[in-house]
Amino acid sequence: MDWSAYSAALFDLDGVITPTAEVHMRAWSEMFNAFLPPDQPRYTDDDYYQYVDGKPRYDGVRDFLQARGISLPEGLPSDDPVEPTVCGLGNAKNARFNEILTRDGVQPYPGSARLIEKLAAAGVGLAVVSSSKNAATVLKAARLDQYFPVVVDGLRSAEEQLLGKPEPDTFLRAAGLLDAPASRCVVLEDAISGVQAGAAGEFGLVVGVDRGAGESALREAGADLVVQDLEELL
Numbered sequence: 001m002d003w004s005a006y007s008a009a010l011f012d013l014d015g016v017i018t019p020t021a022e023v024h025m026r027a028w029s030e031m032f033n034a035f036l037p038p039d040q041p042r043y044t045d046d047d048y049y050q051y052v053d054g055k056p057r058y059d060g061v062r063d064f065l066q067a068r069g070i071s072l073p074e075g076l077p078s079d080d081p082v083e084p085t086v087c088g089l090g091n092a093k094n095a096r097f098n099e100i101l102t103r104d105g106v107q108p109y110p111g112s113a114r115l116i117e118k119l120a121a122a123g124v125g126l127a128v129v130s131s132s133k134n135a136a137t138v139l140k141a142a143r144l145d146q147y148f149p150v151v152v153d154g155l156r157s158a159e160e161q162l163l164g165k166p167e168p169d170t171f172l173r174a175a176g177l178l179d180a181p182a183s184r185c186v187v188l189e190d191a192i193s194g195v196q197a198g199a200a201g202e203f204g205l206v207v208g209v210d211r212g213a214g215e216s217a218l219r220e221a222g223a224d225l226v227v228q229d230l231e232e233l234l
């Protein structure tokens with residue numbers, strides 16, 4: 001791909017740089033299936049792609065429960081993971097996510113690491129834009145943190161009260177921090193909600209990375225281009 005028309009690349013993290021979308025998926029599935037009453041169909045990967053993927057933690061819980069017609073009190077971020085609240089359920093999933101991460105560690109996708117190295121050497125501005133509050137830990141574990149002067153993650157968006165994906169605010173904030181106009185930024189996303197955020201922000205190019213969401217769903221959400229791996233963008 002010819003990158004000369006672009007001055008910055010805004011990377012989602014989980015599922016784009018590292019295979020940690022799979023770790024999130026597993027942790028969500030274990031948590032929701034332990035919680036759902038027996039009269040409800042089981043939570044599946046389709047539920048993840050439709051309601052949870054790419055969104056801030058408690059938004060994912062709320063949107064999935066709403067789709068199943070289940071209403072729980074919001075609770076507080078300090079809720080114990082056993083509390084039957086939106087926050088309690090999100091915290092239970094987070095505990096599981098961190099257990100798996102600590103046990104297994106994380107390696108980046110080789111094609112993503114190569115693209116990041118190439119763009120950094122070419123002087124393209126680099127940012128990570130992730131809904132996850134675990135983004136800094138994951139990026140460090142993958143040994144790629146030194147490439148990203150700008151990280152707009154779940155912690156920063158909460159602090160700055162930015163609206164999460166599918167709203168474009170977190171991507172726009174990263175572009176601003178890199179001093180890059182949206183029209184000269186490439187957004188790289190694997191989640192429907194993230195691609196929608198890229199399309200809503202009118203960025204120069206929105207790349208959908210198909211790690212399971214499906215090419216047609218990513219295109220419908222607003223991807224200009226869909227790839228299977230970032231290797232294709234070298």
Ligand SMILES: O=P(O)(O)OC[C@H]1O[C@@H](O)[C@H](O)[C@@H](O)[C@@H]1O
Binds near residue numbers: 014
């Ligand atoms: O619970 P966290 O680590 O803050 O992450 C929130 C979301 O972050 C996104 O990056 C993942 O795609 C989602 O699966 C995850 O639910």
